[in-house]
Amino acid sequence: RKETASRIAPFGSSTSSMKSIKNINWVKSLKTPPFNGNNVTEEPSLSSTHQQQEAMVSILSWNILAQYLFDSTQKWYDHVDPEAPVFTWEDRFPNILDELCSYDADIICLQEVEFEAFEYDLLPSLKRVGYDGMIQNKKGRSSNHGYGISTFWKKDKFQLVDKIHRSRATVAFLAGQTSSTTNKSVLAVTNCHLEGNPIKAVTRVKQLQNVLSTMNKKRPHHHLIICGDMNCRINQSACSTYLQSGSCQNHKDEIVDWGRIVDKNDLVDIAPHSYQMQSAYPIELADKRPLDYVTYVSTPKSDTDEFVALDQIWYHTTNTTSTDQSDSHSVQVMGLKHPFHSPEHRRNVMKYGLPSVHNPSDHLPIGCILKFQNWNSDDLQSAIKQRESAFCIKKMSEEDLLREIERLMNQISFESTEQRNDFQYVTSPSSFPQVQNVNPTEDQIEALRNRRLRKKRLMDSVSNDLLRSDLEDVFRFMKAVSKIRSS
Numbered sequence: 204r205k206e207t208a209s210r211i212a213p214f215g216s217s218t219s220s221m222k223s224i225k226n227i228n229w230v231k232s233l234k235t236p237p238f239n240g241n242n243v244t245e246e247p248s249l250s251s252t253h254q255q256q257e258a259m260v261s262i263l264s265w266n267i268l269a270q271y272l273f274d275s276t277q278k279w280y281d282h283v284d285p286e287a288p289v290f291t292w293e294d295r296f297p298n299i300l301d302e303l304c305s306y307d308a309d310i311i312c313l314q315e316v317e318f319e320a321f322e323y324d325l326l327p328s329l330k331r332v333g334y335d336g337m338i339q340n341k342k343g344r345s346s347n348h349g350y351g352i353s354t355f356w357k358k359d360k361f362q363l364v365d366k367i368h369r370s371r372a373t374v375a376f377l378a379g380q381t382s383s384t385t386n387k388s389v390l391a392v393t394n395c396h397l398e399g400n401p402i403k404a405v406t407r408v409k410q411l412q413n414v415l416s417t418m419n420k421k422r423p424h425h426h427l428i429i430c431g432d433m434n435c436r437i438n439q440s441a442c443s444t445y446l447q448s449g450s451c452q453n454h455k456d457e458i459v460d461w462g463r464i465v466d467k468n469d470l471v472d473i474a475p476h477s478y479q480m481q482s483a484y485p486i487e488l489a490d491k492r493p494l495d496y497v498t499y500v501s502t503p504k505s506d507t508d509e510f511v512a513l514d515q516i517w518y519h520t521t522n523t524t525s526t527d528q529s530d531s532h533s534v535q536v537m538g539l540k541h542p543f544h545s546p547e548h549r550r551n552v553m554k555y556g557l558p559s560v561h562n563p564s565d566h567l568p569i570g571c572i573l574k575f576q577n578w579n580s581d582d583l584q585s586a587i588k589q590r591e592s593a594f595c596i597k598k599m600s601e602e603d604l605l606r607e608i609e610r611l612m613n614q615i616s617f618e619s620t621e622q623r624n625d626f627q628y629v630t631s632p633s634s635f636p637q638v639q640n641v642n643p644t645e646d647q648i649e650a651l652r653n654r655r656l657r658k659k660r661l662m663d664s665v666s667n668d669l670l671r672s673d674l675e676d677v678f679r680f681m682k683a684v685s686k687i688r689s690s
Contacts, residue, residue: 230538233261265568395431404460437512450475540570
């Protein structure tokens with residue numbers, strides 16, 4: 204099944220982002236050229252911080268089925284051939300490893316990974332072929348049956364610079380190993396295994412919102428991929444609505460999840476996000492050609508509804524800060540991995556179910572190749588935060604704003620006395636006098652100038668990202684209060 208990087212070349216002529224199922228390029232290999240290869244094109248006429256640099260990145264996502272879950276729920280797997288090599292981890296692991304290595308993806312996201320399997324099997328084996336990895340830091344680690352989410356990346360292509368752990372998701376902040384020494388763009392890879400109870404659609408959306416919000420506060424990043432086992436169908440779920448639309452609050456149509464209408468009142472308090480997310484696999488594929496997007500098969504059934512598109516890959520598709528209309532699709536899908544190896548493989552899986560002789564999990568791996576038109580793009584964090592903050596501020600009353608200002612002031616921890624003094628001066632009423640006449644007096648102009656200078660000195664002196672974020676929020680809220688009072 205393995206192919207060389209040259210097989211990717213025909214995809215380079217595509218100008219679409221695979222919105223149509225007619226344009227899908229199914230690939231058997233996820234191998235991509237290095238960042239410093241032919242896919243990198245730098246324009247010397249641009250400044251060093253905004254060099255146009257293309258980059259190919261591939262990602263594989265797979266729920267590999269925790270052995271504990273398989274062992275403890277054998278009634279769900281009565282259909283499995285008793286001779287199939289799937290009843291112990293020792294039997295399943297070699298097939299899992301072969302499958303992972305055969306695709307040669309730049310990034311691998313796995314779900315239902317037992318902590319011991321990660322430490323003693325997956326990490327050592329994948330390190331030998333050039334990967335490094337991390338696993339979810341969870342209380343379950345102390346359990347005999349603990350399992351979580353793990354992410355791996357090629358060491359010659361990425362370096363881990365930060366990470367986030369949540370109950371149902373992790374984020375790996377990966378800096379590209381490019382030739383540029385002035386701009387280390389960061390890809391945020393969010394690996395999810397969302398709530399599995401079909402009726403808990405709201406919980407799944409909250410889990411997504413929580414990790415997106417935390418990620419945006421954590422550190423600057425330039426690109427975003429969200430993938431994993433979403434435990435809901437891509438073409439009909441609250442999570443897909445949230446990712447695609449940015450919010451579930453003002454959605455005109457009914458939101459249906461696992462055949463149930465979701466009460467929109469339960470979604471009202473879930474904060475929106477400002478990323479522009481698009482699914483790597485066309486959503487219409489799940490409706491029009493569902494057998495091409497089957498990712499989960501437990502017991503064999505003729506009805507494919509519960510099998511379709513539970514595993515998903517989403518990406519932020521545009522440069523949020525760009526004003527260039529030609530940048531409307533700064534990320535393109537250049538190839539998709541088909542869940543099945545062949546029509547015969549699909550027939551056998553649908554007939555006999557999973558796991559099986561040649562399939563060590565009840566899920567099938569998915570994957571894609573993404574082309575970033577400008578790897579060295581602007582930081583998403585600042586733009587996204589400003590959008591989300593502006594959205595929230597517009598909905599807040601003066602009382603809410605003052606309460607939030609007080610909360611932030613109580614939690615701020617300054618790095619020096621000088622910072623505290625500058626902050627007190629900048630936020631005191633006397634530092635920004637009301638200029639009600641058309642021509643302000645010299646004293647008023649001088650007061651405003653001093654305030655701007657003290658504020659700039661304050662912000663320039665801040666080295667802690669959390670402190671900087673809190674100060675920026677205080678200033679935004681205070682500005683909003685001033686607007687309300689002057690209106």
